[in-house]
Amino acid sequence: MTVENIPNVRTCITPLEEDIKVYEQDRVGEIPDKKFFNKNRKKIDEDVVIVGSGPAGLMAAITAAKQEVPSILLVDENHLFGGQLIKQSHKFFGSEEEKAGTRGIDLAIELMEQVNSFKNIKSMLETTIIGCYNGKNNHKLIAVKRLTKGDQLYEINCKSVIFACGAMENMLAFPGNDLPGVYGAGGVQTLMNVYGVKPGKEVLMIGAGNVGLIVSYQLLQAGVSVNRVVEILPKIGGYNVHAAKLRRCGVPIFTSHSIKEVYGKGKVEGATVVAVNNSFKEIPGTEENVTCDTVCIAVGLTPSIRLLEQIGAKTEYIAEAGGHVAIHDSSMQTTVKGVFVAGDSSGIEEASTAMIEGQLAGISAALLLGYDKEAGKLKKKFRKALDGFRSGPFGLKPKTCKEKIACCWDGGINY
Numbered sequence: 001m002t003v004e005n006i007p008n009v010r011t012c013i014t015p016l017e018e019d020i021k022v023y024e025q026d027r028v029g030e031i032p033d034k035k036f037f038n039k040n041r042k043k044i045d046e047d048v049v050i051v052g053s054g055p056a057g058l059m060a061a062i063t064a065a066k067q068e069v070p071s072i073l074l075v076d077e078n079h080l081f082g083g084q085l086i087k088q089s090h091k092f093f094g095s096e097e098e099k100a101g102t103r104g105i106d107l108a109i110e111l112m113e114q115v116n117s118f119k120n121i122k123s124m125l126e127t128t129i130i131g132c133y134n135g136k137n138n139h140k141l142i143a144v145k146r147l148t149k150g151d152q153l154y155e156i157n158c159k160s161v162i163f164a165c166g167a168m169e170n171m172l173a174f175p176g177n178d179l180p181g182v183y184g185a186g187g188v189q190t191l192m193n194v195y196g197v198k199p200g201k202e203v204l205m206i207g208a209g210n211v212g213l214i215v216s217y218q219l220l221q222a223g224v225s226v227n228r229v230v231e232i233l234p235k236i237g238g239y240n241v242h243a244a245k246l247r248r249c250g251v252p253i254f255t256s257h258s259i260k261e262v263y264g265k266g267k268v269e270g271a272t273v274v275a276v277n278n279s280f281k282e283i284p285g286t287e288e289n290v291t292c293d294t295v296c297i298a299v300g301l302t303p304s305i306r307l308l309e310q311i312g313a314k315t316e317y318i319a320e321a322g323g324h325v326a327i328h329d330s331s332m333q334t335t336v337k338g339v340f341v342a343g344d345s346s347g348i349e350e351a352s353t354a355m356i357e358g359q360l361a362g363i364s365a366a367l368l369l370g371y372d373k374e375a376g377k378l379k380k381k382f383r384k385a386l387d388g389f390r391s392g393p394f395g396l397k398p399k400t401c402k403e404k405i406a407c408c409w410d411g412g413i414n415y
């Protein structure tokens with residue numbers, strides 16, 4: 001939306017201010033203040049810059065710091081460190097080493113405390129990397145601190161950069177999908193668990209993957225009624241334990257069902273759901289009216305790779321990754337030397353694997369700059385841990401994703 005005359009602002013992550021002017025925008029925005037870009041830029045030099053402070057970025061910073069890289073900068077556009085973790089009030093699965101049994105919100109604090117204990121890590125919040133360029137021996141990143149105020153432009157030069165930018169929620173096309181009350185499930189989770197705001201009174205959840213199931217349960221915990229969960233596939237995609245918790249609370253899960261439309265005057269007043277056949281085509285006559293004031297869309301995530309594309313990293317569409325991803329080797333280095341990727345940006349997976357990939361990227365970036373404290377041994381350990389996570393039935397998709405990425409690497413790699 002356009003905020004205070006600044007176009008293309010992501011209002012979902014922009015803090016509200018008294019008398020703030022927010023307008024809908026149905027056009028390509030124009031640069032409002034051309035002088036802004038000519039303002040004095042502050043120049044910064046760093047060894048390693050990490051874009052994104054989710055589990056992948058935090059672990060990348062900690063690992064590079066342990067290798068004694070002299071100057072590391074961790075940048076995030078949010079006003080809190082932790083990425084998705086800051087809204088995850090449930091306990092994590094996985095191995096003990098990757099903090100299974102810990103709540104995401106506690107993990108974010110724990111990792112941030114570790115980051116703060118290293119003198120060689122600096123951090124910048126509310127700072128968005130808006131551009132990146134690949135130089136001969138270094139990389140240049142352009143950052144803006146608090147875009148709505150147009151405060152400060154930074155030019156950051158670094159020897160190595162790790163993109164741990166996470167992912168974006170997918171949307172669905174159906175009549176009424178732009179009515180107030182239609183949300184991405186991650187947005188609802190942020191509203192409830194970060195800001196303590198209920199999205200509505202009665203929710204229809206679309207998607208029975210882990211995100212749809214977990215957010216449905218958290219809605220119930222917040223005192224919001226969940227009418228039902230509908231899932232277009234013939235079976236539930238998330239863990240059974242999450243589905244069982246919902247069913248115990250009386251929330252039905254309708255597989256082979258989808259949303260047909262949402263209706264209401266100026267806001268959501270109800271929705272129509274419909275059964276689908278094996279080819280995902282609507283079955284006429286199965287339409288059902290659902291009373292709700294909120295519709296949550298939990299139909300997957302797409303890796304955030306725009307900066308990686310801009311810096312020239314080779315990307316490919318890989319369905320198992322959730323969309324286009326940067327091709328990378330087993331050290332998480334992309335096709336551009338010194339440019340690394342980790343976490344959901346390298347293929348949608350989990351916080352646990354994002355943490356390990358972050359460690360792998362952090363250690364590899366350090367090694368490239370000549371800092372080596374048992375790096376080879378540690379890399380082996382991290383790769384083994386990733387293989388372990390990707391070995392079970394739920395690991396099949398990410399395993400296939402990484403195998404396909406390896407095949408796209410020119411010359412092939414031993415993944």
Ligand SMILES: Cc1cc2nc3c(=O)[nH]c(=O)nc-3n(C[C@H](O)[C@H](O)[C@H](O)COP(=O)(O)OP(=O)(O)OC[C@H]3O[C@@H](n4cnc5c(N)ncnc54)[C@H](O)[C@@H]3O)c2cc1C
Binds near residue numbers: 092210215354
């Ligand atoms: C509802 C839900 C439940 C989940 N439950 C589990 C679970 O039980 N166990 C588990 O292991 N995983 C779980 N996950 C998955 C897990 O949260 C993600 O896989 C993980 O957070 C990915 O980590 P990341 O560091 O790659 O990205 P993120 O956590 O998304 O962090 C990316 C960060 O990058 C920042 N950023 C992006 N672009 C820029 C830019 N241009 N400039 C500056 N900063 C930028 C963002 O602000 C963000 O802070 C769950 C996810 C959801 C949505």
